[in-house]
Structures are given as C-alpha cells and as structure tokens.
Amino acid sequence: MTQEKIVSTDQREIEEAFTGDYTKKVHIVGRLSIVIVLVLSFLPVLYMYFIKGYQMPIDKYLNVAFAITALCIGFWLTEPFTWFPILGSAAMYMGYIAGNVKNIRVPVARQLRSKYGLSAAEPKGQIITTVGVAISVYVNLIILTVIVVFGSFLVSVLPPIVIEAFTYVIPSLIGALLAFRISESGWIVTLKWSVPAIIIFALMKTGTIGFLVDFGMSTSIGITILIGYIIYRMQGGKAKEQ
Amino acid sequence: MTQAVKDVNSIVLVFAILLIGYVIVQATFFLRHALKFNEKYKLFSKEEIKDAVQASAISSIGPSFSIVVIVLAMISLIGPAVTWMRSGVLGSADYELWIADIVSTQLGVTLGGEGFTEAAFTVAIFGMVLASAPFMVNCLITLKPLDKAMMKAAKKKNSFIPLLGMTAELGMMGYWALENGTKGASSTAAIAASLLTAMAVVTWCQKGGHTKLSNWILAIALIAGMIVATIVQSIVG
Structure with a gap:
C-alpha cells in the first residue's frame, strides 16, 4: 500500500515536471528554431537575388508562389496534425526541420516505443521518442552526406539489382510498421481499425471522393480518429485500444 | 551539369x-x-x-x-x-x-x-x-x-489519448499500405515479407528475451522485404 502510494506520488511528480518546465522549454527552443531555419532557408535566395544579381521579374516569383500554394495548401494545413499523435512535440520540431517525417522519424519512434511497450502520450514514451528521433537526424544526415558525395561512385560499383532493391524500401518499411502494431494490439484490433482506411482508399480509387485524392492519407487518418472518438463517447469514455 | x-x-x-x-x-x-x-x-x-x-x-x-x-x-x-x-x-x-x-x-x-x-x-x-x-x-x-x-x-481517468494514437497510426498505415501494395505484385510481396519477418523476429525476441536482436528488427524486415520483392519482380517481370 505504502509502496503504491510512493509510486503514484513519484509518477505525479514526473508528469508535473514533464508537462511543466520540460515541455515549456521544448516549445521555446522548437519555435525559435523554426524562425531561425526559416530565415536561414530564404537567405541564399535573397543573397543570389540582391547581391549576385540573379534576378527574374517579381511576377515570375508570384506565379511560382501561386502555383505552389494551389498544389500544396492542403498538405500544409493537414500533414503536421496527422503526425502529432504519433510523435509528440519535440520529435515534431526536429522532424519538420530535418524532414523525412513519414519515412524515417515515424518508423524510428514506432520501433522504440514498441520495444519498450510505451505510448506517445506518457512522459517515458516522449523521452525515448525524442532520443530516437535525435539519433535518426544524425544518422540520416551522415548517410545523406555520403550519398551526395559518393553517390555516383556507389551506383557504379553496386550491382543494378541492389539499386533496384532500394525502390522497395518504402513498402518493406510499411510491412514492418504494421507488424509492430499487430504485435502490440493483435491481428483483430489492427484489422478492425484498418477498415476505415480500406473504405476510404476504395472510395478514392472508384472516384466517389476523387476530389480528395491528394489528401487521401490525411482523410484516412482524420476519419479513423473521428470514428474512434465517436465510439469512445458512445461508450461513456471507456473505450480503450480494442 | x-x-x-x-x-x-x-x-x-x-x-x-x-x-x-x-x-x-x-x-x-x-x-x-x-x-x-x-x-x-x-x-x-x-x-x-x-x-x-x-x-x-x-x-x-x-x-x-x-x-x-x-x-x-x-x-x-x-x-x-x-x-x-x-x-x-x-x-x-x-x-x-x-x-x-x-x-x-x-x-x-x-x-x-x-x-x-x-x-x-x-x-x-x-x-x-x-x-x-x-x-x-x-x-x-x-x-x-x-x-x-x-x-x-x-489527465482524465479514461483518456481518449491512447485510442487517438492508435487510430491515427492505423489510419495512416492502412492507407499507406494500400497505396503502395496496389502498385504491383513486387510491392505487395515486399509488404507481406517484411510484415511476416518482423512478426517472427518480434515473437522470437519476446519469447527468448533477445534484447540486442530487437534493435535489428526493422533492418532485418527491410532486407527481407527488399529481397522477396526483387525475386518476385524478376519472376513476374
């Protein structure tokens, strides 16, 4: 009894420290980093335009800006929301600055949490996700640099079949991630909660909701969460991962 | 260039x-x-x-x-x-x-x-x-x-958060799997092979307590998926 009390007091202290100072600092540094990276990203454009004189009429820039906005606005608005429940804040700040959120940050976070049996909502899950995503940033940058510097040489020495095999990294990654979920929740729960995605994909393919085709994944995530929430409310807030 | x-x-x-x-x-x-x-x-x-x-x-x-x-x-x-x-x-x-x-x-x-x-x-x-x-x-x-x-x-006693994480993940995974799996037999084979391999290694690690091997699950599954997909591709052309 006393031991239980100590454990729950410790747990409360950890949660308070995590939601307090720790998270506050994450947002201060995360937001500041975004501002710094945005300025640094536009700097080469400003340098080449104003200092080097590589100029094109402003209407060319505006045309490009309009075209990109029309194509990407849906992604801009929806994508970060879809990864937040999986990654949490610190990993999101790192992921959106270093890129490759879906292909690298999410798989690393999932493998680690699966290994330790943790969820993204608890401090332990968040700490281990942050460690994993930070390491993935280093490793990914090292590999990217090697590919950029020695890429042509690597292609010349690797057999064509190996190069072709690289095109199957993504489908193989999907299979492994599904396996992590199945090992945690079981086949039935995984299949049951995949039904909304299957229906949405079928509706996209048949053109029934073809206008959403560019936002297929975001729609699938949004609808699946919504169904989960409706069931959670219908069961008086008692629905768990089942 | x-x-x-x-x-x-x-x-x-x-x-x-x-x-x-x-x-x-x-x-x-x-x-x-x-x-x-x-x-x-x-x-x-x-x-x-x-x-x-x-x-x-x-x-x-x-x-x-x-x-x-x-x-x-x-x-x-x-x-x-x-x-x-x-x-x-x-x-x-x-x-x-x-x-x-x-x-x-x-x-x-x-x-x-x-x-x-x-x-x-x-x-x-x-x-x-x-x-x-x-x-x-x-x-x-x-x-x-x-x-x-x-x-x-x-903080709520029966929080929606655990369910939120799982529904978000399966909304993403389900759609991503279908989007890639329907591209061809080799992509489907890659998903199936890596899924089964990862499942087998996870079970092996859990039953045998092989914590070191558990760090390699993703890498092993990727290699298995890529090999099987390449074989399928060479068969179906």
Whole structure:
C-alpha cells in the first residue's frame, strides 16, 4: 500500500515536471528554431537575388508562389496534425526541420516505443521518442552526406539489382510498421481499425471522393480518429485500444 | 551539369553548411534536454538509453537508403550542394524534386537544362523553400496548443489519448499500405515479407528475451522485404 502510494506520488511528480518546465522549454527552443531555419532557408535566395544579381521579374516569383500554394495548401494545413499523435512535440520540431517525417522519424519512434511497450502520450514514451528521433537526424544526415558525395561512385560499383532493391524500401518499411502494431494490439484490433482506411482508399480509387485524392492519407487518418472518438463517447469514455 | 548549376551550387554550399549545422544543433539540444530529464527522474537506466540509441541508429539506416535513387537523380539535375541542403533540411528528396520541376515548368525551362539559368535556379530554390516553409509555420502555431490539449485529455481517468494514437497510426498505415501494395505484385510481396519477418523476429525476441536482436528488427524486415520483392519482380517481370 505504502509502496503504491510512493509510486503514484513519484509518477505525479514526473508528469508535473514533464508537462511543466520540460515541455515549456521544448516549445521555446522548437519555435525559435523554426524562425531561425526559416530565415536561414530564404537567405541564399535573397543573397543570389540582391547581391549576385540573379534576378527574374517579381511576377515570375508570384506565379511560382501561386502555383505552389494551389498544389500544396492542403498538405500544409493537414500533414503536421496527422503526425502529432504519433510523435509528440519535440520529435515534431526536429522532424519538420530535418524532414523525412513519414519515412524515417515515424518508423524510428514506432520501433522504440514498441520495444519498450510505451505510448506517445506518457512522459517515458516522449523521452525515448525524442532520443530516437535525435539519433535518426544524425544518422540520416551522415548517410545523406555520403550519398551526395559518393553517390555516383556507389551506383557504379553496386550491382543494378541492389539499386533496384532500394525502390522497395518504402513498402518493406510499411510491412514492418504494421507488424509492430499487430504485435502490440493483435491481428483483430489492427484489422478492425484498418477498415476505415480500406473504405476510404476504395472510395478514392472508384472516384466517389476523387476530389480528395491528394489528401487521401490525411482523410484516412482524420476519419479513423473521428470514428474512434465517436465510439469512445458512445461508450461513456471507456473505450480503450480494442 | 551546366555552368549555371555549378555556379549556384558553389554559392549555396556555405548556406547549406549553416542550415545543416543548425539542424544538428537543434537535435543535440533536444537530445540533451531529454537525457537530463531522464537523469533526474530515472525513467530509463543508462543501459536502456544506450540500447535505445543503438536501436535508433540501426533503424534509421534502412529508411535513409529509400532516398538513394531520387537523391542521385536530383544531383544530376540541380547539383550536390542544393540537393544536400534541400534533402537535409525542411524537405524530403521526392517532394523537393517535384517542386523544382513545377517551378521550371512555370518558368518554361527544363530543370537542369540550358535555359535553367542562375536566375531561374534562384526562383527554383525560392519555390522549394516556399513549399516547405508553411509546414513549419503550421508547427510554430499549432504544436503548443495541441500539446496543451493532449496533456489536458491525458489527465482524465479514461483518456481518449491512447485510442487517438492508435487510430491515427492505423489510419495512416492502412492507407499507406494500400497505396503502395496496389502498385504491383513486387510491392505487395515486399509488404507481406517484411510484415511476416518482423512478426517472427518480434515473437522470437519476446519469447527468448533477445534484447540486442530487437534493435535489428526493422533492418532485418527491410532486407527481407527488399529481397522477396526483387525475386518476385524478376519472376513476374
């Protein structure tokens, strides 16, 4: 009894420290980093335009800006929301600055949490996700640099079949991630909660909701969460991962 | 590679180093911040953290190679420094190449071709940065309120948060699997092979307590998926 009390007091202290100072600092540094990276990203454009004189009429820039906005606005608005429940804040700040959120940050976070049996909502899950995503940033940058510097040489020495095999990294990654979920929740729960995605994909393919085709994944995530929430409310807030 | 592409790349290199340097600084800050918290509250032992670092490093290798082909294509069109900067900060290689192509089409030139002058290349870089910047602005505005909402919900006795994580993940995974699996027999085979391999290794690790091997699950599954997919591709053609 006393031991239980100590454990729950410790747990409360950890949660308070995590939601307090720790998270506050994450947002201060995360937001500041975004501002710094945005300025640094536009700097080469400003340098080449104003200092080097590589100029094109402003209407060319505006045309490009309009075209990109029309194509990407849906992604801009929806994508970060879809990864937040999986990654949490610190990993999101790192992921959106270093890129490759879906292909690298999410798989690393999932493998680690699966290994330790943790969820993204608890401090332990968040700490281990942050460690994993930070390491993935280093490793990914090292590999990217090697590919950029020695890429042509690597292609010349690797057999064509190996190069072709690289095109199957993504489908193989999907299979492994599904396996992590199945090992945690079981086949039935995984299949049951995949039904909304299957229906949405079928509706996209048949053109029934073809206008959403560019936002297929975001729609699938949004609808699946919504169904989960409706069931959670219908069961008086008692629905768990089942 | 044209002279214009070479010139712009030599200018961009300095900015690329600055940007990538900052990405490393930011990751180091978050890593240290998490480790300090862990040290104070003893959530994980030193061995567990070492193990997690090893597992993350191994798990990052396979997915990082998914961009090899596209990065090489990018280098041949827009040069190494711009490719390095755009694939290492803010973006992902396929998205960047897609945007660069849209910009050059808008300007009526061929990406990396003769008409792709220094001025056109500057517009292309502007387009690539612009296409990624709003994702970050979105994070800047929404992450803090989202975090607050999540913390508030997590405090409830029967919180929706665990279900939120699972539904978000399966909404994503289900759609992503179908999108890729329907591309052809070899892609379907890759998904099935890596799924079954990962399941087998997970079960083996759980039953036998092979904690070291559990760090390699993702890598083993990727290799199995790639081998089976390549075999299927060579059979079906």
